[in-house]
Amino acid sequence: MSNNNNVLTLSAPLSGPVLALGNVPDEVFASGAMGDGLAIDPLNDCLHAPCDGVVIHVARTGHALTIRADNGAEVLMHVGIDTVELNGEGFALLVKDGARVSEGQPLVQFDLDRIARQCKSLVSLIILTNSERFELQPIASKTVKVGEALMRIALRTSAPVQTAVDNSVAEVSATVRITHRGGLHARPAALIRKTAQGFSSQSQLHFGDKTAACDSLIGLMGLGIGEGDEVRVTCRGKDGEAALQALVAALSVAIHEEPHAPVVATPRRANTEANVLQGVCAAPGLVCGPLFRLTGIELPQDSGNHSVDEQLQRLDTALEQVRGEIRNTLDQARQRKNVEEEEIFAAHLALLEDPALLDAATATIEQGSAATHAWRDAIQAQCAVLLALRKPLFAERANDLRDLQQRVLRALLGEAWHFELPAGAIVSAHELTPSDLLQLSAQQAAGICMAEGGATSHVAILARGKGLPCLVALGNEVLDVPQGQRVVLDASNGRLELAPSEARHAEVHQTRETQKQRRQQQQAQARQPASTTDGVTVEVAANVASSAEAQVAFDNGADGVGLLRTEFLFVDRRTAPDEQEQRQAYQAVLDAMGDKSVIIRTIDVGGDKQLDYLPLPVEANPVLGLRGIRMAQVRPELLDQQLRALLQVSPLARCRILLPMVSEVDELLQIRQRLDELCVELELTQRPELGVMIEVPAAALMAEQLAKHADFLSIGTNDLSQYTLAMDRDHAGLAARVDALHPALLRLIAQTCAGAAKQGRWVGVCGALASDPLATPVLVGLGVSELSVSPPQIGEIKDRVRHLDAAQCRQLSLELLDLSSAKAVRQACQHHWPLS
Incomplete structure (x- = not known):
C-alpha cells in the first residue's frame, strides 16, 4: 500500500483472475448499485487486508467485511455470490469488528470447495462503498496474486466528474473481424452497446472513414458493417484495457439470427401472367x-408554436408508455419461451434508449418542433442512413425504427389504432x-x-x-x-x-x-387406438406441463401422459412447493386423464434452468453440469420430497415415475432403493413403475443393463441429439443441424429398443421427434411402442400410424441406419412414406 498525496493503492486481498464489475453474475453488484469496484475469481482460500485501516463492519455469517482506510475510503470485501445462504458454515473469521488491521493481514479463512459446490459463484467483490467521495482507478487487468497492486483510490475534487476523454490515459485499440450473421444490425449492436455501458471508458468503433460511439445503437448500425468486415475498436479511459477485451469478445461472438439468405429488395421477376x-x-x-x-400515420403540418418543456414531457410520457408495452410483450414471449420474439422486442427496447435517437428528437423539440414531428424526423433521418448503405439486412432493420415511429406517434396522438x-x-x-x-x-x-x-x-x-x-x-x-x-x-x-x-x-x-x-377426421378418430395395418398398436400419449394441459390432451384423445414436466411447479417463485402442494398438483393431472396412465418426470433443473431458491455454482458448460438426476446428489431432500408426494397420489397404479439424465445403472439403483424405503415408511404395498430417460449417449449404450432394473425407457431426442452430435441445440449457427433423424441418433434409438426388448421392457419417445410425422414410420420400425407428442398433434400422429405397415417399417428403417446424413434420411422417409 502507498498513500501518496491522498492517493491510496489497494493491494489484492485474493489471488486469481480480475473481472470488471459489469461481468459479475449478480445484477446488484454488476449495476454498481453498491458502489464502484472490481471482482476476483479466487484461487486461494484466505482473504487478506488490502490496506491499513479499521474493520468497521463484519457480516454475521462471516462472508463479508468492510475496512475503513486511513484516508476515509470504505472498502467492502464480499467472498462469493449468495454465500449468505451458507449461514457462516465454511467461514472462519480471523479478526473482529473494530479491530485495527495492517495491509496483507489475514482476515477470513474460507472453504473454497464448499462455496463452489453450494453457492451461485466463487467470484468475490472488492467494492468502494463511498465512491461518491472517491474515484477508483484499476491497475491490475488480468490475474493478481495476494499483495500485488490492484487499484488506486483518489479523493474526488469538488468539481463535477467530467465525461470528457482523459487524454492523459493512453488510447488502446484492436482490430477484429465481424462474425455476426448479416453484420452489425440491431441485435448484435444491442450486445455491443450493453457491453460498452459496463465500462467508464469512452469506446468507439471505426469502419472505413466512419466512426460511432459504442453506446449508440443507431450509430453502430449506421456504420454499415457487414459479416466478415474488419473494424477497429478504440477505448480511452481508466478501464480501457478491460473495456477493449470485453468489446472484442462481444464483436467476435456469433449471435442468433434466422438461417435464411438475405433477400434483395428487388427480387421480383417480370410478370409472365396478367394480374x-x-x-x-x-x-x-x-x-x-x-x-x-x-396505412401509416400521416402528420399535419407543424405550426411551430410549442412550449419546449411541455413537448419534452409529452415525448418522455409516450416513450415510457411504449417501453411498458414492449416490456409486457417481452414478458409474454419469455413465458411462452418464444426466443425469437423475445430477441426482436429486446432490440426494440434498446433502440428506444439509444442516445443518438433521443438526442436528435430532443434537439428538434428545443428548436420549436412538436414532439410528434421531432420524433418522426429523428427516426426518418436514421432510416435514411441505414437505407443509404444499400445492404438488404440494414434496409430491413430500418423497419424496426419505423415500428417505433408508429408506436410512439400513436402514444403521442392518443390513437389506439382502432380498425376493424x-x-x-x-x-x-x-x-x-x-x-x-x-x-x-x-x-x-x-x-x-x-x-x-x-x-x-x-x-x-x-x-x-x-x-x-x-x-x-x-x-x-x-x-x-x-x-x-x-x-x-x-x-x-x-x-x-x-x-x-x-x-x-x-x-x-x-x-x-x-x-x-x-x-377434423383425424380429430374424430383421435380417441381410438392407433394400430398399423398389420396389427401393431402404438400408444400415442401427450407431453404436458400442468393439469390444464393434461385436460387439453385428454380432450384431444391422448392415450395417456407420456411426460409430465414437473418444473412448472418449481419455477417463477421464491420458495420450493411443499409436499402437499406437489401432491395436489400431481393428483389433478391424474384426475384430468380419466383412467389413463401418467408418466411423471422428477424435477429436471440445474444447468441452464436455474431456480432462485436453489443456488448452484456458475458452470462453464451448464448442459454438461448439475442437471436432472445429478441434482439429487447435491440436494437429495428435494427429490425425497417429490417422491413422497408422488407416492401419495391415487390410484398409484396409474402413476409412473421417470428419472431424467441417468447415465449409469448405479444412479437408477440408488433411486429405486430410496423409493422402496419411502414405500415402507408410508406403509405402501404397491410400487409405482420406475422408468429411465435415455437422453445421454451413455444411457443408450447401456440400455440393456438399465432395462434390467427399470420398468420402461423413454427417449428424450432433443438432449440425445445435442449430446450425440456435440452441438448445442440453442446455438444459432448449429441449431438447424441438430436433427434427431441423423443416422447416429437412429442407431442409438435402435440399440435402446433392442436392449429393452431383451429384458421384456417397452420404449417410448417423448422428444420433439415423436411429434414429427415424417419420423413416425422410422420410430415404429425401430421398435418404439409409445410416442408422446404435443396435444394438438395426437390425431395427426395416430392417423399416420394407422396408414403404416409395421413389417415394412422395420425393414426400411434398418436400411436408413447406413445412410450418410440426416438430410439423406429425410429424403428417404419422404420417398418411402410420403406426407400427403
Whole structure:
C-alpha cells in the first residue's frame, strides 16, 4: 500500500483472475448499485487486508467485511455470490469488528470447495462503498496474486466528474473481424452497446472513414458493417484495457439470427401472367379473401408554436408508455419461451434508449418542433442512413425504427389504432412492423402481403411463428389494389393473384377444405387406438406441463401422459412447493386423464434452468453440469420430497415415475432403493413403475443393463441429439443441424429398443421427434411402442400410424441406419412414406 498525496493503492486481498464489475453474475453488484469496484475469481482460500485501516463492519455469517482506510475510503470485501445462504458454515473469521488491521493481514479463512459446490459463484467483490467521495482507478487487468497492486483510490475534487476523454490515459485499440450473421444490425449492436455501458471508458468503433460511439445503437448500425468486415475498436479511459477485451469478445461472438439468405429488395421477376404479382415467400401458406390496405400515420403540418418543456414531457410520457408495452410483450414471449420474439422486442427496447435517437428528437423539440414531428424526423433521418448503405439486412432493420415511429406517434396522438378487419382479410401495406403483425394476428388476419420487406425481417420471423402466410417485396403495385378486392395469396409459391377466377377461388377453398376435413377426421378418430395395418398398436400419449394441459390432451384423445414436466411447479417463485402442494398438483393431472396412465418426470433443473431458491455454482458448460438426476446428489431432500408426494397420489397404479439424465445403472439403483424405503415408511404395498430417460449417449449404450432394473425407457431426442452430435441445440449457427433423424441418433434409438426388448421392457419417445410425422414410420420400425407428442398433434400422429405397415417399417428403417446424413434420411422417409 502507498498513500501518496491522498492517493491510496489497494493491494489484492485474493489471488486469481480480475473481472470488471459489469461481468459479475449478480445484477446488484454488476449495476454498481453498491458502489464502484472490481471482482476476483479466487484461487486461494484466505482473504487478506488490502490496506491499513479499521474493520468497521463484519457480516454475521462471516462472508463479508468492510475496512475503513486511513484516508476515509470504505472498502467492502464480499467472498462469493449468495454465500449468505451458507449461514457462516465454511467461514472462519480471523479478526473482529473494530479491530485495527495492517495491509496483507489475514482476515477470513474460507472453504473454497464448499462455496463452489453450494453457492451461485466463487467470484468475490472488492467494492468502494463511498465512491461518491472517491474515484477508483484499476491497475491490475488480468490475474493478481495476494499483495500485488490492484487499484488506486483518489479523493474526488469538488468539481463535477467530467465525461470528457482523459487524454492523459493512453488510447488502446484492436482490430477484429465481424462474425455476426448479416453484420452489425440491431441485435448484435444491442450486445455491443450493453457491453460498452459496463465500462467508464469512452469506446468507439471505426469502419472505413466512419466512426460511432459504442453506446449508440443507431450509430453502430449506421456504420454499415457487414459479416466478415474488419473494424477497429478504440477505448480511452481508466478501464480501457478491460473495456477493449470485453468489446472484442462481444464483436467476435456469433449471435442468433434466422438461417435464411438475405433477400434483395428487388427480387421480383417480370410478370409472365396478367394480374399476378410476384414476391418472396416470408411464411408459407395458401389463402383467399378480401384485401385490406393498412396505412401509416400521416402528420399535419407543424405550426411551430410549442412550449419546449411541455413537448419534452409529452415525448418522455409516450416513450415510457411504449417501453411498458414492449416490456409486457417481452414478458409474454419469455413465458411462452418464444426466443425469437423475445430477441426482436429486446432490440426494440434498446433502440428506444439509444442516445443518438433521443438526442436528435430532443434537439428538434428545443428548436420549436412538436414532439410528434421531432420524433418522426429523428427516426426518418436514421432510416435514411441505414437505407443509404444499400445492404438488404440494414434496409430491413430500418423497419424496426419505423415500428417505433408508429408506436410512439400513436402514444403521442392518443390513437389506439382502432380498425376493424373484415372476416378473413388479407392485409396489404407498404411495410408492416413487428407490433403491427402481433395486432393483426390477434385480429385473425388470414394473410399478409407487403410492397417492401424481406424474408429475414423481424415481421417474417414472427409471421412464420404464427403460421400466418406472408409475402414480401411485391412492389408498390400491391398498394394500388382496391380496398376489399378478393385475391388469392399463394405465399408458398410467391404469388399474389389479383383477379382469380371463380374456378381458382373454388380450387383454393377445396384445398383448404380438404386439409380442414382431414384434420377434423383425424380429430374424430383421435380417441381410438392407433394400430398399423398389420396389427401393431402404438400408444400415442401427450407431453404436458400442468393439469390444464393434461385436460387439453385428454380432450384431444391422448392415450395417456407420456411426460409430465414437473418444473412448472418449481419455477417463477421464491420458495420450493411443499409436499402437499406437489401432491395436489400431481393428483389433478391424474384426475384430468380419466383412467389413463401418467408418466411423471422428477424435477429436471440445474444447468441452464436455474431456480432462485436453489443456488448452484456458475458452470462453464451448464448442459454438461448439475442437471436432472445429478441434482439429487447435491440436494437429495428435494427429490425425497417429490417422491413422497408422488407416492401419495391415487390410484398409484396409474402413476409412473421417470428419472431424467441417468447415465449409469448405479444412479437408477440408488433411486429405486430410496423409493422402496419411502414405500415402507408410508406403509405402501404397491410400487409405482420406475422408468429411465435415455437422453445421454451413455444411457443408450447401456440400455440393456438399465432395462434390467427399470420398468420402461423413454427417449428424450432433443438432449440425445445435442449430446450425440456435440452441438448445442440453442446455438444459432448449429441449431438447424441438430436433427434427431441423423443416422447416429437412429442407431442409438435402435440399440435402446433392442436392449429393452431383451429384458421384456417397452420404449417410448417423448422428444420433439415423436411429434414429427415424417419420423413416425422410422420410430415404429425401430421398435418404439409409445410416442408422446404435443396435444394438438395426437390425431395427426395416430392417423399416420394407422396408414403404416409395421413389417415394412422395420425393414426400411434398418436400411436408413447406413445412410450418410440426416438430410439423406429425410429424403428417404419422404420417398418411402410420403406426407400427403
